[in-house]
Amino acid sequence: MQIDIQFTDHPIVAPKLDLPSREIGAAVEFHGIVREMENDRALTGLFYEAYEPMARRVLEKHFVELGALHGCVAVRFIHRTGWVPVCEASLYLSVVSSHRREALLFLADAIDRLKLDVPIWKRVV
Amino acid sequence: MQIDIQFTDHPIVAPKLDLPSREIGAAVEFHGIVREMENDRALTGLFYEAYEPMARRVLEKHFVELGALHGCVAVRFIHRTGWVPVCEASLYLSVVSSHRREALLFLADAIDRLKLDVPIWKRVV
Numbered sequence: 001m002q003i004d005i006q007f008t009d010h011p012i013v014a015p016k017l018d019l020p021s022r023e024i025g026a027a028v029e030f031h032g033i034v035r036e037m038e039n040d041r042a043l044t045g046l047f048y049e050a051y052e053p054m055a056r057r058v059l060e061k062h063f064v065e066l067g068a069l070h071g072c073v074a075v076r077f078i079h080r081t082g083w084v085p086v087c088e089a090s091l092y093l094s095v096v097s098s099h100r101r102e103a104l105l106f107l108a109d110a111i112d113r114l115k116l117d118v119p120i121w122k123r124v125v
Numbered sequence: 126m127q128i129d130i131q132f133t134d135h136p137i138v139a140p141k142l143d144l145p146s147r148e149i150g151a152a153v154e155f156h157g158i159v160r161e162m163e164n165d166r167a168l169t170g171l172f173y174e175a176y177e178p179m180a181r182r183v184l185e186k187h188f189v190e191l192g193a194l195h196g197c198v199a200v201r202f203i204h205r206t207g208w209v210p211v212c213e214a215s216l217y218l219s220v221v222s223s224h225r226r227e228a229l230l231f232l233a234d235a236i237d238r239l240k241l242d243v244p245i246w247k248r249v250v
Contacts, residue, residue, distance in 0.1 A: 025158055
């Protein structure tokens, strides 16, 4: 499993897809975007903080496990930190695999796990 | 449901994501890529043909149904026709919704339906 984890305090630019083999049949990219309404309150954005060394370790563990479980080949994770305005992405996640089902399952599980125990926090400021 | 369906005989260029409202929280992009091995035979590519008028009608029906079912806001579909070399995309599909689960379900269902009854054929040449 190729794993690339990045944190940035700049707007996320989706990287060019990288296909590590000629057996890649599916690439899925997910963009998590800041929405205006949260609990009936209109936001202008959210502020994200991460404890990066631990976030990297936990993410890497999850990605290794999920890559083995679903048979995926490479994952790229980018999380924006600091102020993220409404309509901009706080999260980018891409995964490549031989078949589409594996990549979609990986993605769904990876985002669930991200919310579970990865030290990244958002707050309304 | 905003629906955009395109066929092209050129390499697919993923369009810039278009967010139709400030309540979009998830955007998912799928790239279906031609793999080298099919039934133990190494290919150099596949040749795709579509009966476009009917393909558009059937796709639009599916997208309307799935958009209502899963609560998605916009979908963009691009299929390449003609010769597609290994490692290049034959299909691009993007969907945006308020929450990630809806977009991932839409995508999985849409690709299943695409294989079911949309008049797009591939052949080894």
